[in-house]
Amino acid sequence: MNTVWTLFLSNLRTKKIQNGLTTVLILLSTLLLSTAMTVISNTQNLFTDMHTKANGSHQILMLGNGLHDPIVFKQWWDEQQGVTASELIPYRNLSGITHQGKEINNIYMFMMDTAELPFTVDKLIWAQGDERSTPEVGTIWIPTSFFYSNGIEVGDKVSFKTGKSTFELKVAAVVVDMPFGAPFTRNARIWMNTQDYKDQFQSLQGKDMYMMGLRFDDYDTNTQYWDRFEKQAGTQYLEYKMEFESISSFYLIMNKVIGFVMIFLGAVMLLVALFTIGFTISDAILANYRTIGVLKSCGLSSFRIIGTYMSQYAFLSIIGIIPGLAASQFLSKVIVESSLSSLKTNRSELSMQGNFTALAVGICVFALVILCVLFYANKARSVQPVQAIRYGMSEMDSSKWARRVRSNGNRPVGFDRLPIMFxxxxxxxxxxxxxxxxxxxxxxxxxxxxxxxxxxxxxxxxxxxxASSWGYDNSHIAVEVFNQAAFSRTQFEEDMLSDPRIKNFGWFGNVTGVVPSELSDRSGDSNTSSMNVYIGVADGNYDDLGYSTLRGANPLHKNEIAIGINVSKKLNKDIGDVITVYINGKPYSLIVTGIYQAISNMSYSARITIDVIKADHLDYSNAETYFINLHDSSQSDQVVSDINEQYKEALSALTQKTLLDSxxxxxxxxxxxxxxxxxxxxxxxxxxxxxxxxxxxxxxxxxxxxxxxxxxxxxxxxxxxxxxxxxxxxxxxxxxxxxxxxxxxxxxxxxxxxxxxxxxxxxxxxxxxxxxxxxxxxxxxxxxxxxxxxxxxxxxxxxxxxx
Known part of the structure; x- marks a missing residue:
């Protein structure tokens, strides 16, 4: 044992730099792998814990088109066992908000008539400010996702545009709002006092819409409830429904991307580190071949020689793994807190877990290093003392070396004809x-x-x-209509046509479509269940507006539709197939002309032209957004300024760059x-x-x-x-x-x-x-x-x- 200990200490003393760098390799591999695993596990756990704490909804229903009676609809869900329905909360849409004289772009707000707390579903969790049962008159509560990304402080005043006028309210509190609090979201629920809500919106044209959340005891059973609803109501659910996958997706997407890439690259780094260790051990055995032979001839067993290398790298692994695990806890916390800042409150920091995960990673790295050392150090068993002392290598290798030396002089082209440095x-x-x-x-x-x-x-x-390849439009300017009562579509379009700077334009709205369940006509495919689909409706050419497809083409006629890639997969539909979609309660049979991808709505969406709906509703108009292209894109800022000045009571115009950058x-x-x-x-x-x-x-x-x-x-x-x-x-x-x-x-x-x-x-x-x-x-x-x-x-x- 003294011999092994002496050799172990000798290897540490004589190869300080090499041992130190090997330790750094093990440390970095551990750091990368442990950070990745901790980030992934904590992202899922933190979201799940907060969703449970808030008794978060699995589905958000928005009733705004009068296709279902909100009171009857709420009553039906209250009668169901195994599901909890939230309050039926009235709301109005707004898109114009100003803070400290600066307009905040690309935020679409649901102005909520706040019922008295506590909520049964989607409880609001206080991040800052005083906790109350309802907002006081003249104040609002805003979500953390909107608060952290726009530099708003508790006590600040913000202004909202309702068309002809604006009103100002003070931020009294910041809350974690699970359904609309994910990173990158452009929607925000603004919680108002009931009196303020009535004062500001009662005189405006239009009517209240309603929002309701559903939380299932077992989310996997939700389709059974909807099947029961369809049978009893005699119709599918025809309005907008946001699924749990959409609610959770943007909480998880960024860290899943980061974590997955880090795991792959960490595994590659670990393999490189193991190969380097193996190379170092193999070279050490060859360099010390004669010494190993002498030690064996003196009675030292192969097992003890191998034990020398194993003890050396076990020691280096421990020295590298421990600080690697410690550093990973700090780094993973930085990554998680930056990507899930909307779940953070002043009352409680994000509780990082995963110590067991990190420990498991450290044990795995240690075990792999030891197995690698054992595999390569096992070559010491083949060292024969007599051959090692005589040749400094095996007899076979000595013969090969001798033949190689003798043959060097017989080569017709040698190194002597090349530059010496080369x-x-x-x-x-x-x-x-x-x-x-x-x-x-x-x-x-x-x-x-x-x-x-x-x-x-x-x-x-x-x-x-x-932008078009991510599912967005590729136009130069987007115009959002927030006050239909003060907006004249005819006048606006006349002004656009008369402006020589504008090349083309078209309006884009949306409706909620329902695809009913049907038997699959493809062999080997299962039957599909009904699903709600976000449907874009364009009065204009999709190609001119800058929308692209993966395969096929955008719809042009009243019997055509393009569908998102996830709709295509779920419904087993491809180009040329016919799909039945209920829009505003009426069924339409449409031919699939194209399939596209879109990160918005996770490709659970579709595109149709206005002609589809106008076939039954000649006066249909739902101009929510105008997309405008210019002859010279460098004039975008000036055109936006002119439109906002002329139509400041009805709409808000922004350049595409501003929208995407936000x-x-x-x-x-x-x-x-x-x-x-x-x-x-x-x-x-x-x-x-x-x-x-x-x-x-x-x-x-x-x-x-x-x-x-x-x-x-x-x-x-x-x-x-x-x-x-x-x-x-x-x-x-x-x-x-x-x-x-x-x-x-x-x-x-x-x-x-x-x-x-x-x-x-x-x-x-x-x-x-x-x-x-x-x-x-x-x-x-x-x-x-x-x-x-x-x-x-x-x-x-x-x-x-x-x-």
Whole structure:
């Protein structure tokens, strides 16, 4: 045992740098994997815990078109066992809000007539302000998602536009509102005092709409309740319904993307670390072959020799894993709190869990390191003492080496005809094949990670160029009508047609459609259940408005419809199939002309033209949004200003860039930290592993480099030759890494986003930036190789030759 202990301490003392860098590799692998697992588990747990605490709804129903009697509808649900219905809350829509003289864009508000608390479903959880049963007169409660993203403070006053006038209310409290509190949401429930609600909206044209939440004891049984409702009511539910999947999706999507990518890259980093450890052990056995033979001849067993390596790397693993786990708790908390800030309150911080998960990750990493060490150190069993002492290697390897040396002089083309610096670098690569393969793989991975992170961030930041591929329009200006009573569609369209700056325009509204259950006509497919679908209605050409499809085309005629990819999957419908949709209680049989993807509504949506509805309602008009294209897009800001000034009582105009930035810049902000961290980690790992590998190779060839120096080559020329070989290899690896980062890694992202309605991630290739970040991996490789060769400069030729 003393011998093993002595060898163990000797390995720690004589290889300080190598051991330290190996420990860093294990630490970084543990950090990445543990952070990813903690982020994923906490995201789901925090949302679930808060949803349970609020007795959150599984479905939100909006009754605004008079297709169901709200009172009768509420009474029916109150009579059902196993489901709890919330209060029937009256509300009105608004889209104009101003804070400290600045208009807040792209926020669509439900102005709620607040019933007395507590609510039975979707309880409001106080984040800031005094908790009361109802808002006081002149005050409102706002959701955390709206509060944190717009810099509003408790006590601030905000102004709302109702058309001809505005009214001002003071923010008295901030609440966690689960159905409309997710990141990136553009909807917000504003909770008003009943008297304020009556004073502001009673005189306005239009009528109250109603909102109600349903919470099921077992959410999976909700279809049975709706089937019962259809049978008893004699009709499907015909108004808007928001499902639990939509409620939860944007709470979870960002951290699922981050976590999944981190797990994959963390696993890759761990594999690289294990391969590096294996390479180091294999090289150590070869370098100490004669020493191992002597130890065996003195009676030291193979098991104890293997135990020396296992104890060494077990110690290094513990040193690396413990701080890695500790750092992961801090990092995961930063990521989760930034992405789920809407669930945070002043009264209670987000309670991070996952200590057991992190511990399990640490144990797995430790076990994998030990198994890797055991596998590679087992080569010490094959060392034969006599052969080791005589040849310094096995007899077979000695024979191969002798044949290789004798054959060198017979080669028709030798290194003597090539430049000396090129020869030294090439020889270093060819002589150490395993190390060269490791460095090549590493530069491929590092450049792929850097390229993928850059492409993803750049694509989200520049989403204006690919808006149609995300399911949005691609027009220059969007005009939202918030006061129909003060809006004249005829006058507005005449003004648009007479403006020479405007190229084309069209209006876009929406209705709720219901697809009834039906027997599948495809063999092997199950029957489909009824579903509510968000249906866009356009008075104009979808292509002109900037809407695109994955397959097929947008609808043009009154018997056509385009459907979202998730609707297509759920209903087993494809291009050319006929689909029956109930709109305003009337069935329409429409031909599917196209299939598209849209992150909004998770692709549970469809598109039709106004002609579909006008076939039965000639006077139908539901102009909620106008999309306008200009001849010169640079005039967008001026046109927006002119429209807002002329129609300030009825509508709000915004540029497409403003609308998209209000949503996706938040996503960019959340992605920057984890993607930058992963890129930095891989740069550091590349430098570390190449340093270790080159250091091992230089130690093995120290006698050769001593001869080079004694023949007159300077240290810098030798070091530069070695670095040139590594850089040349990393250039090839970086080129392959660009391909992997651009074409293969995005497939991982598509696997996650498919659930959210995106099957083809719209990426923008900025090749200047792609090449620039790929070069960083090359620089990292060059720096690692240059630093590792300092031993050549710091050691005299005589000592190198003696070694």
């Amino acid at each position: 020869v030294i670098g090439l020889r270093n690569m060819l002589k150490n094949v395993k190390g060269s393969i490791l460095m090549f793989i590493l530069t491929v991975i590092t450049s792929a990670v850097l390229v993928f992170g850059f492409v993803l961030l750049y694509s989200v930041y520049s989403i204006q160029r690919t 949503v996706f810049k938040e996503a960019v902000g959340l992605l920057i930290l984890p993607m930058s961290m992963m890129g930095l980690l891989f740069i550091v790992v590349t430098c570390i592993i190449i340093y270790i590998t080159c250091r091992i190779n230089i130690r093995k060839d120290s006698k050769t480099y001593g001869i080079y120096k004694s023949l007159g080559l300077t240290s810098n020329r030798i070091r530069l030759s070695v670095a040139q070989g590594i850089v040349a290899l990393s250039v090839i690896g970086a080129l392959l890494g660009i391909y992997v980062g651009v074409y293969l890694l995005p497939m991982l992202l598509e696997n996650i986003l498919t659930y959210y309605g995106i099957v083809e991630v719209p990426l923008i290739m900025h090749w200047g930036g792609i090449i620039g970040v790929a070069v960083v991996s090359i620089i990292s490789a060059g720096v690692g190789s240059w630093l590792s060769s300092r031993v050549i400069a710091n050691t005299s030729p005589r000592i190198l030759v003696i070694e």
